[in-house]
Amino acid sequence: MRIADFLVPRRRDAAPAAAVSGPRIASVVAVELVSPRMRRVILQGETLSEIATVGFDDHIKLMLPDRALFSVDDTDGVQWTRRNYTIRRFDPASGLLTLDLALHGHGPAAGWARDVRVGMVVGIMGPKRTRHSAGGRDGTILIGDETALPAIGRCLDEGMLESAVTAFVEIADEGERQEIGLRACDRLTWLPRSGRAAGDAGEIVSALRQFEWPGGDVRVWIAAEAEVARVVRAYLIEEEAVPRDHIRAAGYWRLGVQDGGLRLK
């Protein structure tokens, strides 16, 4: 299938969009290894500067070709795979859009991220805004694994929430820690799996058990493997008495399932 069949670039003179919904063409302009298992990819495209993104977990659908693609005129027979990725950083002035992709070792997106080179072409749909980005009046707790790290990193780096942020991030091992900007009020705890398989909520629940829960209006955001997110949400409701409507939990991937992200609440 030719990319032009479903990627419709906006005209240069088109009115700026408040929120972008149409597919766009973008090229990879930089590639970096943030940590051994996290690939940072910076994209630029004629219409990317029109993107509107205000929430820390705003995400796009990344459309990936099944072979290395360096030109939109060379898309005959290409099969496209769509996967969700969070906007790690966006500069409206330059239209540069940064994504961080976990190198988890399976699947077309992780494979693309492993082999990506400058000049490659992709499609982008979105971003999709989520409704939870405001945080709580007295604090916000962000919980997740490496797939949630782009959202958590953006939230902290850009100081996107007014109240204090406490973040718990499960990572494969100590080598996956990233430099992330924290305000004096923010806290970030890394939870290395250190050899244990991904998809087990034990480490996160154990960290939450030791956490002194702040009082007042506190909101919780969870994004991780679907079963992990479900177990952590249930723990917070049943054992920490966090009101259900103060929690937003999403499965960003599901063990053994392709494109298995789902919203739990």
Ligand SMILES: Cc1cc2nc3c(=O)[nH]c(=O)nc-3n(C[C@H](O)[C@H](O)[C@H](O)COP(=O)(O)OP(=O)(O)OC[C@H]3O[C@@H](n4cnc5c(N)ncnc54)[C@H](O)[C@@H]3O)c2cc1C
């Ligand atoms: C809203 C949203 C935002 C997201 N943002 C990001 C982001 O910014 N960065 C990011 O890296 N991911 C992010 N994800 C998760 C990402 O979309 C999934 O991990 C996706 O499944 C990856 O596609 P794939 O083609 O590599 O693997 P798939 O083809 O989907 O899956 C192949 C196999 O790999 C397994 N798998 C998938 N993801 C992982 C993983 N992380 N670790 C271990 N095994 C895995 C699956 O269980 C399956 O068995 C986000 C998901 C959602 C819903």
